[in-house]
Amino acid sequence: MSLSENMTRWRYKYVPDKAIGEILSKNWIDTLIPAFFLSVVLIIFGTQMPTFLSAANLSDIGRIYGEYLFIAIGLTIVMMAGGIDLSVGSTFALCNFVALSFINYMEWPIAVGMIVVVAVGAFVGLINGILIGYLRLRAFLTTLVMLIIVRAIVDMLLLDYAMIIGRGFNMSPVWEFMALGDILGLPASLMAAIAVAILAHITLTRLRFGWHVMAVGGSRRSAFNAGIKVKRTVCLTYVISGALCGLAACFYAARLSSASADVGRGLEVTILTAVVLGGISLGGGRGSVVKAALGTLIILLVQNSLIQMGFLSGNSSLILGGVLLAAVAIDVRWVKNRHKVLARAYVSPTYFKLPDLPDTSQGSDSPYALNDKLRGVEAIGLGELDGPEDMIFDRDDNMYCGSRHGDVMRIFAPDYKRVEVFAHIGGHPLGMAFDAEDNLHVCVGGMGLFKVAPDRTVTKLSDETNRSWTSIVDDSRLRLADDLDIAPDGRVFFSEATVRYEMYDWMVDALEARGNGRIICYDPKTDTSRTVVPNKQLPNGICVEFEGQSLLYAETWGCRITRYWFDGPKKGQTEVIIENLPGYPDNINRASDGTYWCALCGMRSPVFDLAQEMPGFRRRMVQAVARDDWLYPNMNTGCVIKFDRDGNILDTLWDLGGEAHPMITSIREHKGYLYLGGIYNNRVGRYPIEGADQNWTSSVSYWGKNRGGTRK
Amino acid sequence: MLKMLNQERIVGAIAVVLFIGFSIGLSGFLSGSNILSLIQNVSILGILGIGMAIGIIGRGIDLSMVSTMVISVAWMLVMVNSGVNLWLALGLAVGFAVVVGIVNGLLIAYVEVPAIFATLAMGIVVYGFGKSFLIGQDVVYLPRDESWFYHIGSGQIAGVPNPVVVFALVALVAALFLKFTKFGRYNYAVGDNVATARITGIPVRPVIVAQYVLIAVIAVVAGVVVATAVTSMNTRLALSTQVYDVILVVVLGGIGLSGGKGGVRNVIVGTLLIGILLNGMTIMNLGYTTQNIFKSVILLAAILIDTMLNPRDEQTAQHGDI
Incomplete structure (x- = not known):
């Protein structure tokens, strides 16, 4: 790293521009x-x-x-x-x-x-x-x-x-x-x-x-x-x-x-x-x-x-x-x-350098090589869904997903043709997870963490966390709760993408490249929330691992996936397991064979990567150019990757046409199929996974066969 | 039949009825000297009213009008008294008024301060400036001079009192101007709907500035009539409530405060009614304060009726349109 790069890095690390x-x-x-x-x-x-x-x-x-x-x-x-x-x-x-x-x-x-x-x-x-x-x-x-x-x-x-x-x-x-x-x-x-x-x-x-x-x-x-x-x-x-x-x-x-x-x-x-x-x-x-x-x-x-x-x-x-x-x-x-x-004064870019973009060209031996596996996936709820950022299945195989109008939709098994509004919360329901009692937990952008019981009653679990002393903006309120997962003991770990921007402005956060987001733990025993991992670059997907002692979280702008131990001998430690992804990772979920799926909601481009190394350029852009003309990260093509617990990439699924699923923000494996959701999509996609266990469901494998049962 | 009734005609009819009523009921109302003073007062109100009408048609208002009138003309007299050539002094006075008009216009059109607020403050500033730097005494007298200029307010032409002639001239020019010039038509467009006018390509801001310059110049004309009619200019006039009489004249004549409507005819009708009313009250020996109450209540009623006839349109009402 050259001297001038170091100077820039220090300059943006220690001068508090964002305070102004x-x-x-x-x-x-x-x-x-x-x-x-x-x-x-x-x-x-x-x-x-x-x-x-x-x-x-x-x-x-x-x-x-x-x-x-x-x-x-x-x-x-x-x-x-x-x-x-x-x-x-x-x-x-x-x-x-x-x-x-x-x-x-x-x-x-x-x-x-x-x-x-x-x-x-x-x-x-x-x-x-x-x-x-x-x-x-x-x-x-x-x-x-x-x-x-x-x-x-x-x-x-x-x-x-x-x-x-x-x-x-x-x-x-x-x-x-x-x-x-x-x-x-x-x-x-x-x-x-x-x-x-x-x-x-x-x-x-x-x-x-x-x-x-x-x-x-x-x-x-x-x-x-x-x-x-x-x-x-x-x-x-x-x-x-x-x-x-x-x-x-x-x-x-x-x-x-x-x-x-x-x-x-x-x-x-x-x-x-x-x-x-x-x-x-x-x-x-x-x-x-x-x-x-x-x-x-x-x-x-x-x-x-x-x-x-x-x-x-x-x-x-x-x-x-x-x-x-x-x-x-x-x-x-x-x-x-x-x-x-x-x-003009609010957006405050900082220095961030990503390694060289990994090769994704078709026919190369790169694990990310382009293919067209997602072409022609089946569409569910086409035209009836609006912005299903995440979806999940209950014990009767019914599917649930959020909508831009603040509803939680339910799509009935087995043919997934009938759609109804399961509950209305408001905001934009994003990540979802079921607990042991079959209560649906939902992260709602703009509102916080909510629980929907099987009888459709909506309860607010948390809309605030502890305020950090050095923060000038009030970061105790939740602006953009994004995705969550539930630990075996019932604690809910959820990510808040950014504390500096509202839901409608979330993409501007990319221009800052600073760790504005955090991971918060909601403890139902005390009914309080505490920030556990602060200052992450748009933390997005959260997935508790099979062992139940650690979780994986994706940092969208950081293009990396990290493990965080919340229990066990390594409690409190973090470990980066995948760095330098070719795109921006979103939700992570468990796969039937003991590995993990992760959606990349957009792919990196060399231009934006270069811009991330030039905070001065981004600042000038924000000040001199109209908002519509700002350089944003690409969010028009995405893919799905599969990786194991050590971070080895096992598979990549692409949709080259980009028509059905231009943006994939979430994936969920259920009974041999992989379901694909997107925050700007009007459908949920369904992709048959070759050789997958036809009876495996995420919730049964995690919580056991019986409602209210303890984990295996 | 009902369609024939509009505010202008109703007010005109009331004026005629009042005139006949006062002529019969009040002794001295029809006397030559009274009619002369009535006409003088009416003409001054009318000239000011025409200026104000231009502003109100363009959805503005100018509360600094009387201050501008008083200070510019008083300053002119001060200069003439100290030996400056009359025409040079007049030019300077008009120049002063134009500057005031431009400042008003800039504040309203470019800084976007609400017109009523900007001109209220400008009235205070103009008076304060004049009293601090230009004029020492409260009352400035006309110099002893035989120039025809000093008979504008008092003489006659072919039996018609000069103030009436001036009023008629100003009214004629203003009417032609509003009806037939590009600026005049623009003024209506701006008053009707600023946003539409702007999208249509009308230079909204320059039109507004021109509006206030015009008002200020008309104020000087009125000031000359005032000064030459009573052979002096009392600067304390700026502190009086005369500017509300002017608004009364305009609103009563039927020019809606929401802009874009009305014309010179409305001002003439309103002027006649208020002139007769004021004169009648003076003859009835009502005190200054009583007259004020009367006028204010009438103005309040006029605004009330105006609000009912021209309800404010939430679509085009601007933020801060108080």
């Missing part, structure tokens, strides 16, 4: 943008203004921040559902007026007064909600008009009553505490706002109503089709926004007792700027309370500092408007292009 893509794909990554702005703002004003970080200034800012935060949270909830509420400024002013007249002037009890104030805010919100939610008016214009109407009402009220309520003064200590009190050094209003923020965060991320809000904002039509009461959800968001304006007004009224006509004027633009700056998207579905809180803090600091530095109102509206425009522009572009950036 994985960090970018995290949901919280959007929050970093406002957090960055916040630190910039803090540095600029912190160094430019000596009083900026003084306790008095911070305490003042804290009180205003609390009041702003209430309104920002309300607006966030509205915007998450795809709306907008510009009436907040006027609603705030109206609630301030109501608070002053009832609590200050008429000296009602604080609790009653606050309830009335919040109710007034909620009422304005309800009007908005009915107009926008139920009558489907445009949110922007409607709330703008509400802004004007409510403002006019406030102006009229102030004209008549400003002098009177200005004289009021409530001596209640609670009222004073709301204005000036501290809890643990934090102003009362801020403390209350933080409590509301936590509540809102839990609601949005954990509770049903919050999920409905997110769903409506994400896609209104889909939410409606899913049965969510869209109109009611939208309406409620405005009610919440109005009510929170009322809450903010209570604290404001307690603090300033101001009946000026300027209260809340322009507040809607300030708050809107704040939440958009925080990263709450116009149009809904994206955002969080934390982002809104960050955005509000930035705007408040900027605004406050500008006033202290003596800027005029013209300047500050220029800056505010400019920030608003910039924030929206960045947000719109980011939302639109995020997935592109992510797609």
Whole structure:
């Protein structure tokens, strides 16, 4: 191996490229943008203004921040559902007026007064909600008009009553505490706002109503089709926004007792700027309370500092408007292009060198030499099956296989003409195995490990494993459980092809050539799963050996078959038994003569092998070329090989035409026949094996003749 | 018979009824000075309305229109007062408006910010920019000069008040433009269905930019009429709710907010109704805030009816179309 090859190998082994893509794909990554702005703002004003970080200034800012935060949270909830509420400024002013007249002037009890104030805010919100939610008016214009109407009402009220309520003064200590009190050094209003923020965060991320809000904002039509009461959800968001304006007004009224006509004027633009700056998207579905809180803090600091530095109102509206425009522009572009950036950064190829391709030419003495043995194999369920990745037989010879629609199909013996849906699971059922009790175990791509009892009840066995500490993506959830086999003691060993890609993207994993997959053991005694063999290159087929102490697993992109001892003297050790296969191995199953069958789902090509040695090339390809034009491994021709326990290739079955079985992902020997399945095929093939035991079945040979019996 | 009824005709009829009603019921409504002021106000609303209509037909909206009008014309007056040649100042003011229009257009067409949002923020920016850098005082007065330019808002031609003449000219040009030029037809296509327009090969983005430039230029024309009618320009007008009166005029006249429908005739009808209404309310001595409530409720009702007549199409409603 040359020096430069070694350099490349080390470079891709030790530089964690994949971390960048994985960090970018995290949901919280959007929050970093406002957090960055916040630190910039803090540095600029912190160094430019000596009083900026003084306790008095911070305490003042804290009180205003609390009041702003209430309104920002309300607006966030509205915007998450795809709306907008510009009436907040006027609603705030109206609630301030109501608070002053009832609590200050008429000296009602604080609790009653606050309830009335919040109710007034909620009422304005309800009007908005009915107009926008139920009558489907445009949110922007409607709330703008509400802004004007409510403002006019406030102006009229102030004209008549400003002098009177200005004289009021409530001596209640609670009222004073709301204005000036501290809890643990934090102003009362801020403390209350933080409590509301936590509540809102839990609601949005954990509770049903919050999920409905997110769903409506994400896609209104889909939410409606899913049965969510869209109109009611939208309406409620405005009610919440109005009510929170009322809450903010209570604290404001307690603090300033101001009946000026300027209260809340322009507040809607300030708050809107704040939440958009925080990263709450116009149009809904994206955002969080934390982002809104960050955005509000930035705007408040900027605004406050500008006033202290003596800027005029013209300047500050220029800056505010400019920030608003910039924030929206960045947000719109980011939302639109995020997935592109992510797609480019996520695929992270690494170095992988395969030995020279073994000879497969016809007539050569290579064990892989081409032949046409699979030509004209019988087809079962032609046109009725869709994507039988694996198939298996029960004690009555009925065949079971998966389908692309998430069903487990049953095809009845003896003629295999009648097909029925045996059970519906979802996802894409892939590998299958029967246990001693005749329960069918199925690996379901996109879902996990499932069990189907003979009476068709479906049970989820596992959809998670232990999370590895160093992984940035959450690898505890199963993305692509692939194939399985069951050890004599009932433990289920199954492979997960990759932790970095979803089922529909599994082939992109080939471009990485990294060990992204693993083998997991599910123990029915404890009902838990643990990863036993991590970091394998798309581990696929799993087959427990005849002795019952070890299993064979195929690594599709690694083109090798390995033995892993899960019991016995060599427990925990692995041993490669076949290396440098001419194709990509898929499922492995036992043969009647004590050997093993393995399907190769596709054949290697020199071009792709070379590409695997050039991670830089693959990275450039992913970044510069459209997805449809990427170089993928060949998946259009395959074959079946037979090998013994030492890895000697005994036989190879080819289908040269490639019409009936372009892709063979699984094979199963049953009573003298070899059955062939393929994840993209529309049939199961049946090939008579010369000289095979006509009575041998995999399940009887493994579990014994009687149901529930112990292994021979 | 029912087919003869459309929003335009209904609104026209209501305007006539209101006019007759006010003439009989309100003393002073038919007096010469009142009619003159009515016509002035109506013309200004109408000119702005025609600009707004171009935007709304193209499924946009321009909330920065009044700010653009106020700041560009006030800046022009400031320059003239400080000795700059009138025509140069006018050219610069128009240039300023064009820049605002281009920025609006770029934000909406290329950055894809929702129009209503982009122009709301632009309104604030334009006002802030103008007050910070261009105009010192709140009210800028007309210079003492006898140029005919200063009589655009107040004089008469053959007995017809000048503002009406300007309104008529703008309306005529806009109507011809929308009906007979390629750009005008494109505007309808873009408003009707952006995606289809784009697939058909219409340069959607340039059309949208041109739309907002046009609106800004029309805003300057309206601003000149405003300033010359009252011999000053009050920059605080930018903070008022006048832009909603303009939307009211357009929507009430029957131009659907979902775009692609309506024309100059709708604006004229809407303008007449709102002009008569506003004037009547002023004579009835209703306060500014009361008038605001009236207008807003009417606008809300108009939007409500518009939503019912032109229900939003989920197929063509864009993401973020708020």
